[in-house]
Amino acid sequence: xxxxxxxxxxxxxxxxxxxxELQRADAVEDLRQRLERGVYFYLSRxxxxxxxxxxxxxxxxxxxxxxxxxxxxLDNLDTFRGESRFTTWASKIATRxxxxxxxxxxxxxxxxxxxxxxxxxxxxxxxxxxxPPSGPxxxxxxxxxDVMQIVGMAIENALTERQRTALSAYVFxxxxxxxxxxxxDTNRNxxxxxxxxxxxxxxxxxxxxxxxxxxxxxxxxxx
Amino acid sequence: xxxKTQTKANRVANxxxxxxxxxxxxxxxxxxxEHLDHYAEMLQNGEDPSAVLPQxxxxxEMCSCCTExxxxxxxxxxxxxEAQS
Ligand SMILES: [Zn+2]
Numbered sequence: 513x514x515x516x517x518x519x520x521x522x523x524x525x526x527x528x529x530x531x532x533e534l535q536r537a538d539a540v541e542d543l544r545q546r547l548e549r550g551v552y553f554y555l556s557r558x559x560x561x562x563x564x565x566x567x568x569x570x571x572x573x574x575x576x577x578x579x580x581x582x583x584x585x586l587d588n589l590d591t592f593r594g595e596s597r598f599t600t601w602a603s604k605i606a607t608r609x610x611x612x613x614x615x616x617x618x619x620x621x622x623x624x625x626x627x628x629x630x631x632x633x634x635x636x637x638x639x640x641x642x643x644p645p646s647g648p649x650x651x652x653x654x655x656x657x658d659v660m661q662i663v664g665m666a667i668e669n670a671l672t673e674r675q676r677t678a679l680s681a682y683v684f685x686x687x688x689x690x691x692x693x694x695x696x697d698t699n700r701n702x703x704x705x706x707x708x709x710x711x712x713x714x715x716x717x718x719x720x721x722x723x724x725x726x727x728x729x730x731x732x733x734x735x
Numbered sequence: 736x737x738x739k740t741q742t743k744a745n746r747v748a749n750x751x752x753x754x755x756x757x758x759x760x761x762x763x764x765x766x767x768x769e770h771l772d773h774y775a776e777m778l779q780n781g782e783d784p785s786a787v788l789p790q791x792x793x794x795x796e797m798c799s800c801c802t803e804x805x806x807x808x809x810x811x812x813x814x815x816x817e818a819q820s
Binding site (some may be wrong): 601 | 742743746747748749750751752753754755756757759761763764765768770771772773775776797798799800803804806807808810811812813814815817
């Protein structure tokens, strides 16, 4: 109740964080506490993969993430465009830091070579069977397998080696694009674009085969 | 083994559905990130961000990384609000 929570407007935040030493220290500390509460909440409530870590470890983790984030926030104050509350914008940066670090930890042992080591290539999707329909439309099952066959062929024939590798890691292993990018000497944004180009090529290919995209969508939406 | 194959199959199905919904022009992750705070705040306020930021919504449907980050951001904001009341 008697918390020292100062409610700052966006302008207050910017002024304080760029103000004299005392103002600045005060604002940074408020922001730090706020972000740590938020990040800790996320780590403890939403991350079942971290449930074996104690409160202390999660607190430490939250502190480390927020420390990194604060440096980024203070370095990038001039990019804040005021489209949200300042604290929401700062939370976005802290979230990105936390998630990226958690991904790095989780996939630290992952290698793209596993893809080939397991002998799995993308055209093999035709050997996967998507959950047989539980509803009254068993014929959809066969239709799905047919489309998968076409997609598998298109992946083999229409995509570049890089597109195939990225798509395989993404779809087969469910690896976040950020982590795939790190292993392909590129960045997340470029990898998104690479996958976008791949999707576009595959879409065009399916359309050339006379398939309507609405049909494909309904066929796979519920799968 | 069966379970793993199942998950892969579902991811393949999901990818094919994404292929069918692919647009000629899509926002990339950085462009999406620029609007993510605004987007999250609208959701928090019970507003529909898809009317104001339709392309962000489209990107989120295509990109599981950005979707995960949006979910995490909403949780981080919730954690701040909770501790204050
Ligand atoms: Zn994205």
